[in-house]
Amino acid sequence: MKAPSFAYAKPRALEEALALLSRAEAKALAGGQSLIPSLNMRLSAPELLVDITGLEALKGIRLEQDVVRIGALATHAEIERSEAVAKHVPLLAEAVQHVAHPAIRNRGTIGGSLALADPAAEYPACALALDATLVVAGTEGRRQVKATEFFKGLFETALRPGELIVAVEFPAQLKDQRTAFAELARRHGDYAIVGLAAFAANGTKRFAFFGAADRAVLARHAAQAKDLEAAKQALAKDLQPPADLYHSPATKLHLARVLLERTWNRLSTPR
Amino acid sequence: MEQALDTTLTVNGQSVTRRIPARMNLVDFLREELGLTGSHVGCEHGVCGACTVRVNGEIVRGCLMLAVQADGCAVETIEGLSDSGELAKLQKAFHEKNALQCGFCTPGMLLAARDLLKRNPKPDREQIRAHISGNYCRCTGYQAIVDAIEEVVAHG
Ligand SMILES: Cc1cc2nc3c(=O)[nH]c(=O)nc-3n(C[C@H](O)[C@H](O)[C@H](O)COP(=O)(O)OP(=O)(O)OC[C@H]3O[C@@H](n4cnc5c(N)ncnc54)[C@H](O)[C@@H]3O)c2cc1C
Ligand code: FES
Numbered sequence: 001m002k003a004p005s006f007a008y009a010k011p012r013a014l015e016e017a018l019a020l021l022s023r024a025e026a027k028a029l030a031g032g033q034s035l036i037p038s039l040n041m042r043l044s045a046p047e048l049l050v051d052i053t054g055l056e057a058l059k060g061i062r063l064e065q066d067v068v069r070i071g072a073l074a075t076h077a078e079i080e081r082s083e084a085v086a087k088h089v090p091l092l093a094e095a096v097q098h099v100a101h102p103a104i105r106n107r108g109t110i111g112g113s114l115a116l117a118d119p120a121a122e123y124p125a126c127a128l129a130l131d132a133t134l135v136v137a138g139t140e141g142r143r144q145v146k147a148t149e150f151f152k153g154l155f156e157t158a159l160r161p162g163e164l165i166v167a168v169e170f171p172a173q174l175k176d177q178r179t180a181f182a183e184l185a186r187r188h189g190d191y192a193i194v195g196l197a198a199f200a201a202n203g204t205k206r207f208a209f210f211g212a213a214d215r216a217v218l219a220r221h222a223a224q225a226k227d228l229e230a231a232k233q234a235l236a237k238d239l240q241p242p243a244d245l246y247h248s249p250a251t252k253l254h255l256a257r258v259l260l261e262r263t264w265n266r267l268s269t270p271r
Numbered sequence: 272m273e274q275a276l277d278t279t280l281t282v283n284g285q286s287v288t289r290r291i292p293a294r295m296n297l298v299d300f301l302r303e304e305l306g307l308t309g310s311h312v313g314c315e316h317g318v319c320g321a322c323t324v325r326v327n328g329e330i331v332r333g334c335l336m337l338a339v340q341a342d343g344c345a346v347e348t349i350e351g352l353s354d355s356g357e358l359a360k361l362q363k364a365f366h367e368k369n370a371l372q373c374g375f376c377t378p379g380m381l382l383a384a385r386d387l388l389k390r391n392p393k394p395d396r397e398q399i400r401a402h403i404s405g406n407y408c409r410c411t412g413y414q415a416i417v418d419a420i421e422e423v424v425a426h427g
């Protein structure tokens with residue numbers, strides 16, 4: 001199908017974009033790799049698309065002291081090729097390999113993915129596992145939101161109407177920290193059936209599952225468990241996965257346990 | 272009322288200026304306004320890859336980019352890349368290995384394959400499969416396509 005008609009603006013400055021987005025019927029357009037399909041299928045019909053891809057303030061990936069700051073407009077392809085990400089946020093470097101297909105990776109952005117909050121997307125889980133912070137801006141000013149406070153439900157986030165994600169800050173990985181990523185999908189690049197972004201540092205573990213609930217979730221009981229068997233048992237308290245077209249809740253929980261086992265061993269092996 | 276914007280881009284090396292409705296996607300613009308019907312339209316939501324074109328050197332989904340977003344960009348299509356000879360070896364190998372039947376997916380497959388070989392001249396079968404994972408073929412069963420790309424890897 002074809003998109004309904006809409007007006008289009010491409011502002012050069014963040015303030016200008018935020019002013020345009022404060023109108024009720026406006027929507028931000030980043031890579032368009034989720035928004036344009038929804039327009040083509042007429043699932044969404046904004047009156048004004050504000051193309052944010054010209055905003056310099058939302059670009060770039062760089063190490064700033066102890067965080068890697070990734071601009072909202074960084075594409076999946078840029079993240080995949082970033083030395084700072086490979087070196088300081090290896091979990092994300094692993095995860096990006098699973099995000100969509102090459103032609104989509106060239107345009108889709110991390111800001112778009114986080115704002116969309118698809119329950120089966122990779123980045124929200126990475127942001128939870130690494131305790132990342134989102135920098136968001138609105139006409140009222142800027143604020144910082146912890147990833148743990150950001151994902152509110154199915155395609156729902158803490159963004160207020162008209163707000164934009166400016167950047168996301170991932171703590172640079174320290175020597176004694178380890179991470180591991182695992183995903184099951186029907187075909188390479190598809191959204192996950194179930195996936196896991198895992199983090200460990202002396203005594204603390206964080207297991208962020210995706211494709212297993214209405215949003216990415218931290219499995220808190222499993223993270224407290226003493227050994228792998230106990231963690232696998234505890235996972236039933238953390239996850240009650242909804243069925244999808246092909247998998248029952250029981251299958252999904254089983255697959256989540258398989259991923260827990262795969263990453264558990266990697267978290268206990270030194271890098 | 273429908274908004275249209277003056278848009279200037281180069282298509283296969285030639286500068287083009289047109290007034291384009293905001294909602295028109297790039298592949299429809301190429302096909303309907305410029306008559307470049309080599310890029311195909313399948314699903315229109317990013318899944319099949321039939322609409323693959325190059326923008327500023329990178330492959331993209333022609334159905335997931337607005338034509339007005341290509342303002343100032345260099346767009347290349349299967350027509351331009353065939354004429355320049357850039358795809359000649361791949362095209363020959365696709366022909367020899369029977370890597371197409373109806374041909375609907377072929378322009379997109381060739382662009383995806385060329386993109387891989389530009390970055391990695393010696394990919395293995397798994398890497399070839401991963402790189403064309405976003406392109407559907409409903410006829411060949413993929414084996415012959417992977418064989419054809421492998422042929423170019425092996426014999427240049
Ligand atoms: C075939 C296919 C397969 C895919 N597979 C995967 C996959 O496996 N994993 C995965 O994670 N994704 C997948 N995607 C989605 C892809 O990663 C998108 O790029 C991403 O979800 C959205 O990013 P975008 O830049 O394209 O955003 P857009 O489509 O431009 O926007 C998406 C939404 O976010 C809003 N938005 C965008 N940027 C901002 C911002 N900075 N601040 C506030 N709001 C903003 C928009 O208003 C819109 O509501 C797939 C897409 C396709 C077409
Ligand atoms: S028509 Fe664009 S991906 Fe199918």
Ligand code: FES
Nearest residue numbers: 372374408409410
């Ligand atoms: S040859 Fe028919 S779709 Fe590929």
